[in-house]
C-alpha cells in the first residue's frame with residue numbers, strides 16, 4: 001500500500017495532526033491490512049477525531065466512487081462507498097429521485113453516512129440512514145468480503161451502522177432512494193417566544209410535517225430564553241407549484257467560499273447577538289413559502305470552507321440528545337451552561353427524534369437533539385464540552401460520536417449502554433483490533 005504523510009483533521013479542524021494516508025484508485029485497494037492499524041475516511045465531514053488514525057493508515061475512499069447500478073422501479077441504488085451525496089443528487093435529482101435521509105451537508109460519502117448512521121430533519125418519520133440501506137459489503141481485517149444484510153448477518157449490519165468505521169471497511173452499499181415530484185420544498189415557519197413555547201410547537205402533532213427542525217437564539221435570556229423558529233416542510237407536489245417554480249429547476253445562487261481563516265474575535269458575543277436578533281425577526285416574519293431543496297437541506301454548502309469562520313485553531317460542534325421526559329429541563333440546562341461561559345453560537349439547532357434505531361452505537365434515541373458550535377478553540381472548547389457532557393449524562397442523554405472530540409471513556413460507556421454487545425461483535429469481525437481511530441483510542445474502544 002503506497003502511503004504519504006499529510007496534515008489531517010476533521011471538519012472542526014481540532015484536533016489536527018500529521019497522518020499516514022493511502023488513496024486507492026480502485027475497489028481492490030480498499031481492503032484493510034491485517035497486520036497494521038487502518039481506518040476508512042470519506043469527505044472528513046465528521047467534526048472531531050473520528051476519521052483520524054494517528055498510529056496507522058487512513059484509507060481515503062474518495063476515488064472509489066463509482067455508481068454501479070440503479071433499479072428505476074424500486075429506487076435501489078448500488079454504489080461504491082466513496083460516492084458522495086452530491087454525486088447522487090447530480091445524477092438522480094433531475095430524474096425525480098432524492099435521498100431517503102440526508103445530513104445538513106451533501107459533501108459526505110455513503111460510507112461515512114453509514115458508519116455514522118447519520119440522521120436528517122425527517123428522523124421522526126424516516127429513522128436514520130441505516131434504515132434505508134438494504135445491504136453493504138464489509139471488507140474485514142481477516143481478509144473476508146462479507147455481503148451483509150439485516151437478515152443474513154444482523155450482528156455485522158448493526159455493529160457497522162453507527163460503528164464509526166471500527167468493524168471494517170465499508171466497500172459497496174445498496175441504498176433505497178425516494179421518489180419526488182419536484183426539487184422544491186413547501187416550508188412553514190412558526191415562532192416560539194421562549195423554549196417552553198418552542199417545545200409546545202414541536203410536540204404539536206397538528207403542525208407536524210415530513211421534515212422539521214428548529215433554530216434557537218441561544219443568547220436570548222430571561223423569559224425569552226430559548227426563543228426560536230420551528231421550520232417544517234415537505235416535498236412540494238408538482239401540481240402545487242406556480243409558473244416561476246419549474247419542478248426540477250436548479251437553484252439560483254452560485255457557491256462562494258471563505259477564502260481565509262477569519263481572525264479570532266470577529267465572532268464575538270455582540271456580533272452574534274445582533275445576527276441572532278435580526279435572523280429571529282426575519283425568520284419569524286416568514287410564514288409559508290417554496291424553497292429549493294438544495295437550499296433547504298444544505299444552507300451551509302453554499303459557503304465553501306465555512307469552517308474557516310472560527311479561525312485557524314478550529315472549533316467543536318457539540319451535539320447531544322436528551323430523552324423526551326427530561327428534554328425541556330435538559331436543554332434549558334445546556335443553554336444555561338453556554339450563557340454562563342458567554343458563548344455565542346451562530347448555530348443552535350433543535351430537532352425532535354423519533355424511535356431509536358437498531359445500531360448498537362447509533363446516536364439517535366427518542367427525544368430532543370441540540371447541536372451548537374463552540375466558537376472557541378481546542379482545549380478551551382473541551383472544558384465547556386465537559387460541563388455540557390455532565391448535563392447530558394445527568395439527564396440520561398448521549399453525545400454524537402461523529403462530532404465529538406472531547407468525551408471521556410467512562411462517559412462514552414455510560415451514554416452508549418450497548419457498547420459491551422458491540423464489542424463482542426467487533427472482536428469477531430476484527431479479532432486483532434486493526435481497525436482503529438483516534439476517537440477509538442481516546443475512548444478506549446476495544447477495551448471492556
Ligand SMILES: Cc1cc2nc3c(=O)[nH]c(=O)nc-3n(C[C@H](O)[C@H](O)[C@H](O)COP(=O)(O)OP(=O)(O)OC[C@H]3O[C@@H](n4cnc5c(N)ncnc54)[C@H](O)[C@@H]3O)c2cc1C
Pocket residue numbers: 011039040041042043044045046047050051061081082102103104105107108109110111112113115116117118119120164165166168169170171300402403437
Ligand atoms: C455542515 C455539516 C452538517 C452536518 N449535518 C449533519 C446532520 O444533519 N446529521 C448527521 O447525522 N450528521 C451531520 N453531519 C455530520 C456528517 O454527516 C457525518 O460526520 C458523516 O459521517 C460525514 O461523512 P464523511 O463521508 O465525510 O465521513 P468521514 O468524516 O470521513 O468519516 C466519518 C466516519 O465514517 C468512517 N468511514 C468513512 N468512510 C468509511 C468506509 N468506507 N468504511 C468504513 N468506515 C468509513 C470513518 O472512519 C469515520 O469514523 C454534518 C456535518 C457537517 C460538516
